[in-house]
Amino acid sequence: MHVHKQLKASDVFDIVVKIPEGKVTTYGDIAKILGHPGASRAIGRILNSNPNPIVVPCHRVVMSNGNIGGYAFGKTRKKELLKKEGLHFMRDDMHDFAGCRTNLAKLR
DNA sequence: GCCATGGCTAGTA
DNA sequence: GCCATGGCTAGTA
Numbered sequence: 243m244h245v246h247k248q249l250k251a252s253d254v255f256d257i258v259v260k261i262p263e264g265k266v267t268t269y270g271d272i273a274k275i276l277g278h279p280g281a282s283r284a285i286g287r288i289l290n291s292n293p294n295p296i297v298v299p300c301h302r303v304v305m306s307n308g309n310i311g312g313y314a315f316g317k318t319r320k321k322e323l324l325k326k327e328g329l330h331f332m333r334d335d336m337h338d339f340a341g342c343r344t345n346l347a348k349l350r
Numbered sequence: 351g352c353c354a355t356g357g358c359t360a361g362t363a
Numbered sequence: 364g365c366c367a368t369g370g371c372t373a374g375t376a
Contacts, residue, residue, distance in 0.1 A: 268355085269354075269355055270355070283355040285354085286355060289354060290353080290354055304354095305354085306356060310354095311354055312355095313354060314354075317354090
């Protein structure tokens with residue numbers, strides 16, 4: 243009982259590769275679209291094990307409140323990468339978070 | 351038991 | 364600030 247299918251890391255990475263440059267999504271949004279609404283923290287753990295940060299842009303995944311969130315190479319690096327894509331921050335919070343948030347359901 | 355989160359409550363200013 | 368959540372790892376027996 244209470245046996246549900248487990249989150250697959252490859253499913254998470256498959257979504258993250260599709261986030262366009264200059265756009266972001268959240269740990270929670272990825273969790274929801276995969277049918278695991280409570281698994282946002284698990285998403286972060288999976289991203290932390292990203293085997294290929296070059297092709298999988300996990301720096302584009304941030305917290306649901308617009309805060310930068312974590313990054314395996316430090317949030318400073320994560321912010322730099324996002325700034326290079328034209329995004330802006332005040333301290334660790336994104337400017338116009340709503341405006342640069344991508345709709346995962348529409349990605350292809 | 352840790353942790354790259356999130357949603358909710360209490361209760362300060 | 365608290366705590367539920369879910370996947371993972373270290374490391375005890």
